[in-house]
Amino acid sequence: MVATGRETDAWVVERPGPMATHPLRLVHKGVPDPGPGELLVEVDVCGVCRTDLHLAEGDLAPRAHGRTPGHEAVGRVVAAGPDPSDMPDALDPSDAWGAPRPGIGDRVGVAWLAGTCGVCRYCRAGRENLCPESRYTGWDRDGGFARYLLADARYVYPLPPDARDDAELAPLLCAGIIGYRALERADLPPGGRLGLYGFGASAHLTAQLALARGATVHVLTRAEEARRLALELGAASAGHAYDAPPEPLDAAILFAPVGDLVPVALAALDRGGTLAVAGIHLSDIPSLNYADHLFQERTLRSVTANTREDGRAYLAEVSGLPLRVHTVRYAFADADRALADLAGDRVTGVAVLDLRQ
DSSP: OOOTTOEEEEEEESSOSOGGGOOEEEEEEEOOOOOTTEEEEEEEEEEEOHHHHHHHHTSSOOSSTTOOOOOOEEEEEEEEOOOOSOOOOSSOHHHHHSSOSOOTTOEEEEOSEEEOOSOSHHHHTTOGGGOTTOEEBTTTBOOSSBSEEEEEGGGEEEOOTTSSOHHHHGGGGTHHHHHHHHHHHTTOOTTOEEEEESOSHHHHHHHHHHHHTTOEEEEEOSOHHHHHHHHHHTOSEEEOTTSOOSSOEEEEEEOSOOTTHHHHHHHHEEEEEEEEEOOSOOOOOOOOOIIIIITTTOEEEEOOOOOHHHHHHHHHHHTTSOOOOOEEEEEGGGHHHHHHHHHTTOOSSEEEEETTO
């Protein structure tokens, strides 16, 4: 049990900019007290996402000075605030997880979606990822690059105490969930041909899910080591990002934040195919040619965050799969190096901070 009011270590975005300028700083902060409906989580591990890099480098403007990144946190509940009786939300935790609100000592995951209004037309329709008042861990609220974090109890994921290793669970909370939503948005038909552009944290998990569903997967990425990993995981082919796949694609997902690849991926689609863009940040998209890129009912879609239902469905589906979560582990003190390695394409798979080191 932690005594709130103590000080703890946390990484904050001090001055957004390229990683070479050292935008992160390790500071001491007070351990916060959980308010109504909140949980205080002692973080064991936290995945390092490309969104954290966008935040550190200023591609995403921090919502507050000194924000702590990190939204793939696995840890234990060490304190809980009062349980309010009138929190406006269309989805109660007991309805979502078949269990009451996590209690002291429970193992939980804290993910990207940190809160929504619960009453707007999007929330009521089960599309809470589009809520205009949605809030996000590591952007609107301090995240998991810290020993302790606060989370709304309605937005954490209860995790089985005997499930896979914490460092393998953490990436599922964003890389896995957003890949799941992107795969759903891509409308891949049963037994279809899927192209994955970029093959980092999210793509290598999505590839395994698609393969388990019976898809043929073609990977297009610039990193040679990532292409090797793709083939090891069962991809039918692995080429350079700007190469044409060996056959037309029924669906494609763009994970690389490179707008130049949008027309490349659209041109690789068969008639009626769909391209889903899975990133929160994307460089500018060049001009599209209607005949080459969109005609024959090709579809271009964005992917915006995820719903809690996405997270529940994904975690349930992969619980029975022999997922290979390829992790590169870093000590907590090396969070800035982990982001620098991610920026320099030196991470194959998922970077994970171990706060127990």
